[in-house]
Amino acid sequence: MTTTPPLQHYLQFSDLTASDYAYLFERAALIKRKFKAYEKHHTLCDRTLAMIFEKASTRTRVSFEAGMYQMGGSVVHLTSEGSQLGRSEPIEDTARVISRMTDIVMIRTFEQARIARFAEYSRVPVINGLTNEYHPCQILADLFTFIEQRGSIQGKTVAWVGDGNNMANTWLQAADLLDFTVHVSTPGGYEVDEKLAFGARPPRAGCYKVFGNPLDACRGADLVTTDVWTSMGYEAENEARRLAFADWCVDAEMMAAAKPDALFMHCLPAHRGEEVSAEVIDGPQSVVWDEAENRMHVQKALMEYLLLGRLD
């Protein structure tokens, strides 16, 4: 008989503990090995994932959908335009209904408060597939990718170059929890918001440092990472951002300032010639394709964990 773990959501990175992450990274490695060997891993037979997209997606959609089918489950895909959400049905009512028919829900939306409201009214686990504030599944994949390539991230330095956005906030939460340091360099006016990253309590001392010059942020880093200058939902600021971020393009000079074996990551989609040069993203230090693939492996481990708890 299967026992069901207590209801747990994954709305931000800080929702799980360091011990949970250690388990998930090991489990994702096992799930990935089995996938590569064409071995069945049907731990979620007869389970249904509902995916709600209120913003565009390529990787998140494919990784969750393919991942759920690979575990023996099935998927329902909704968008705001194609559902009653687009005709103002309250998110609370949507949560009550969807969570009576499915076993787990992934949502990509705008404000974090919206997914938090959905979770409050949901009978089943809710996963954040990106909000304006956080992107925890992406950082889960990025950390797994780093560990695969270089071993433990504890004590390492990650350089964040660019917008103080959902990705940056989530990196800070991860650094606080998993004992590494983030060097953050953003243009003025686009800084990270400590309250979003850490809430009311102070972060672990030394978990992040701010640099005015992106080159300084990259010095000695084990990983250099960036993201689009304009995130989804902020398109009206495109021109202003293009001007403000002009010096925050990760290029060969920045990579040369990092450690010789530093990795480059980008959650994608990328704009070559804006936040990263083609030479860097298509160069030997870039692991962006592994990073994208690993979304699927870590999310399979995450869904299994939220639905079944820790397995041997």
Ligand code: CP
């Ligand atoms: N990185 C990421 O979340 O990609 P998508 O927007 O394509 O899902």
Ligand code: NVA
């Ligand atoms: N910061 C980006 C990430 C896209 C995956 C956005 O929110 O649009």
